[in-house]
Amino acid sequence: MDWTALFLSLRLAGWTVVILLPVAVLAGRFLAWNQFRGKRLVEALVLLPLVLPPTVFGFYLLLAFGAHRPIGAFWRDTFGGQLVFSFQGLVLASVIFNLPFAIQPTQRGFEAIPTDLREAAACCGMSPLRAFWQVELPLAWPGLVTAMVLTFAHTLGEFGIVLMVGGSIPGETRTLAISIYDRVQAFDDRSAAIMSAVLLAITLVTIMATLALAPRMRPRRR
Amino acid sequence: MALEVAAQAAGPIPLDLQFSAAPGEILALVGPSGAGKSTLLRSIAGLWTPTHARVAVNGDIWLDTDRRINLPPHRRRVGLVVQSYALFPHMTAAGNVAAALPPGHPHPRAEAGHLLALVGLADVADRLPAQLSGGQQQRVALARALARAPSALLLDEPFSAVDLPTRERLYAGIHRLRDHLKMPVVLVTHDLEEARLLADRMVVMEAGRAVGQGTVPEVMADPAALRGMGLRAVAATLHARVVGPDGDGLTQLETAGGPLFLPRLDEPPGRQVRVRIMAHDVILSRHRPEGLSALNILSGTVRSVTAGDGPGAMVRVAIGEDEILARITRRSAEALGLAAGVECFAILKAMSVARGAVSPAGD
Numbered sequence: 001m002d003w004t005a006l007f008l009s010l011r012l013a014g015w016t017v018v019i020l021l022p023v024a025v026l027a028g029r030f031l032a033w034n035q036f037r038g039k040r041l042v043e044a045l046v047l048l049p050l051v052l053p054p055t056v057f058g059f060y061l062l063l064a065f066g067a068h069r070p071i072g073a074f075w076r077d078t079f080g081g082q083l084v085f086s087f088q089g090l091v092l093a094s095v096i097f098n099l100p101f102a103i104q105p106t107q108r109g110f111e112a113i114p115t116d117l118r119e120a121a122a123c124c125g126m127s128p129l130r131a132f133w134q135v136e137l138p139l140a141w142p143g144l145v146t147a148m149v150l151t152f153a154h155t156l157g158e159f160g161i162v163l164m165v166g167g168s169i170p171g172e173t174r175t176l177a178i179s180i181y182d183r184v185q186a187f188d189d190r191s192a193a194i195m196s197a198v199l200l201a202i203t204l205v206t207i208m209a210t211l212a213l214a215p216r217m218r219p220r221r222r
Numbered sequence: 223m224a225l226e227v228a229a230q231a232a233g234p235i236p237l238d239l240q241f242s243a244a245p246g247e248i249l250a251l252v253g254p255s256g257a258g259k260s261t262l263l264r265s266i267a268g269l270w271t272p273t274h275a276r277v278a279v280n281g282d283i284w285l286d287t288d289r290r291i292n293l294p295p296h297r298r299r300v301g302l303v304v305q306s307y308a309l310f311p312h313m314t315a316a317g318n319v320a321a322a323l324p325p326g327h328p329h330p331r332a333e334a335g336h337l338l339a340l341v342g343l344a345d346v347a348d349r350l351p352a353q354l355s356g357g358q359q360q361r362v363a364l365a366r367a368l369a370r371a372p373s374a375l376l377l378d379e380p381f382s383a384v385d386l387p388t389r390e391r392l393y394a395g396i397h398r399l400r401d402h403l404k405m406p407v408v409l410v411t412h413d414l415e416e417a418r419l420l421a422d423r424m425v426v427m428e429a430g431r432a433v434g435q436g437t438v439p440e441v442m443a444d445p446a447a448l449r450g451m452g453l454r455a456v457a458a459t460l461h462a463r464v465v466g467p468d469g470d471g472l473t474q475l476e477t478a479g480g481p482l483f484l485p486r487l488d489e490p491p492g493r494q495v496r497v498r499i500m501a502h503d504v505i506l507s508r509h510r511p512e513g514l515s516a517l518n519i520l521s522g523t524v525r526s527v528t529a530g531d532g533p534g535a536m537v538r539v540a541i542g543e544d545e546i547l548a549r550i551t552r553r554s555a556e557a558l559g560l561a562a563g564v565e566c567f568a569i570l571k572a573m574s575v576a577r578g579a580v581s582p583a584g585d
Contacts, residue, residue, distance in 0.1 A: 114306075114308070116304055116306050116308040117308050117310065117311075119267075119269050119295070119302075119304075120302070120304070120308035120309075120310070121296075121321075122268075122269075122294065122295035122296045123267055123269075123295050123296070123300055123301070123302040123367075124296075124321055124322035124366065124369070124370065125296050125299070125324065125370050127296055128296070130325065131296075134310075134321060135310055138312045139310075139311070139312060
């Protein structure tokens with residue numbers, strides 16, 4: 001059992017959720033209530049990681065993260081490290097390939113808020129910021145929770161992109177999913193079986209917890 | 223010290239009118255659906271901006287397209303009640319009201335409770351909107367709209383989502399609340415009767431224009447203004463006191479113009495009631511008629527005769543303190559020589575007054 005890999009996977013999923021939460025709220029809310037030219041294109045781009053083969057997506061990220069490419073160079077000049085084959089690079093890749101899982105449910109959550117409620121908030125004298133905290137966020141909450149759970153579970157399970165961008169450096173980029181693959185390659189079926197069972201259990205518990213919370217996820221009473 | 227509104231727009235809903243409402247006054251915007259009433263109300267609240275408009279309250283300018291002033295809704299002190307009530311589903315009744323209090327209010331719970339008590343809902347403060355009846359939801363919405371101490375109270379078809387008995391109770395609630403309504407109140411409704419019962423003044427709208435404007439008695443007596451609303455709905459209220467059953471299934475009442483006989487009422491003797499008299503049910507005569515099947519002959523004085531575009535005319539007849547309306551032909555009005563100040567008799571069939579047209583007066 002590769003505990004380092006398990007811890008790394010959880011850390012990666014945790015950071016991805018933390019970083020994506022505000023991104024998803026801002027982007028989902030914007031897409032829910034604004035009509036603009038090219039909205040279809042933006043929505044399609046957000047959905048792209050859902051359908052593109054992970055290896056293809058990982059290949060492009062690997063290229064973009066290279067030290068001689070704008071993104072990689074910017075990262076090196078700003079933070080001093082490299083993006084490819086590093087945990088930071090993995091988090092960034094994870095944030096990008098989880099965009100559809102985070103933004104889509106959040107957008108639906110905001111879309112489900114009736115217009116007359118938003119107008120009522122304004123006519124109650126609430127500033128846009130106060131309306132956001134007191135009315136919008138509590139009502140969009142179920143969508144947000146779905147988004148975060150999906151993102152967390154999906155990050156734990158991602159394989160192709162992690163392998164392309166991160167490789168398999170123990171303690172740095174070797175996630176549980178990668179470790180399982182390594183063990184199978186080394187004919188260590190027993191370890192692979194244990195780790196697979198652990199990953200299965202964690203994912204199942206996460207999803208069950210969400211389902212159990214769902215009826216109570218209606219915004220709390222004030 | 224009033225609400226002043228002027229609006230012009232070409233589309234999507236054409237608008238071209240102006241009106242003002244005084245503090246404490248209920249002004250009804252009446253008209254068929256699609257006339258632009260709600261659009262006009264939404265432009266007062268800041269939820270929609272007409273091409274060319276000006277909205278000012280007590281001298282504060284909320285919207286002036288000429289001067290490029292356009293305050294967002296949350297900076298206009300309005301209270302708005304819409305047809306759907308738009309209560310926040312995740313907050314209790316008290317939470318909904320407290321949400322509209324200015325931030326930093328020292329005692330939000332107490333103030334919300336006070337406002338809920340004002341609309342008679344103190345006992346359901348902790349319930350969620352989904353646990354309230356339609357009529358209760360409407361009153362929570364009203365309490366919430368008052369929580370901001372608004373400079374203008376806007377009511378957009380607030381009674382149309384409830385059944386008739388509830389509606390009548392809510393009307394009574396508005397009457398009880400009148401003393402607390404110090405601000406101009408604008409009521410949007412497609413129901414002429416509702417406007418007549420609740421409003422002090424009326425603006426009748428058709429396709430974005432005002433086709434009639436004035437006090438309720440003035441507008442109700444103007445056939446040209448009400449043509450689009452259907453003149454058959456025109457009515458007036460006569461106050462009466464129940465005398466008692468008069469045998470053969472009739473109940474006798476006393477009015478300022480003489481006795482009134484109606485099909486049996488359940489009201490006890492001595493009770494003051496309001497009787498709705500439909501204008502098209504009234505016949506006028508210069509002399510007290512004899513040998514007539516109609517039982518009710520009330521004496522009164524003609525206050526005005528207003529001819530419409532068609533063959534009809536609307537006659538306002540003062541009966542004591544009250545005023546009833548009679549819709550007759552212009553030909554008859556001329557033949558009888560009806561004019562302001564002329565004594566006349568209003569004749570009404572007992573059976574033409576429906577039971578639902580009689581309601582207890584006052585509180």
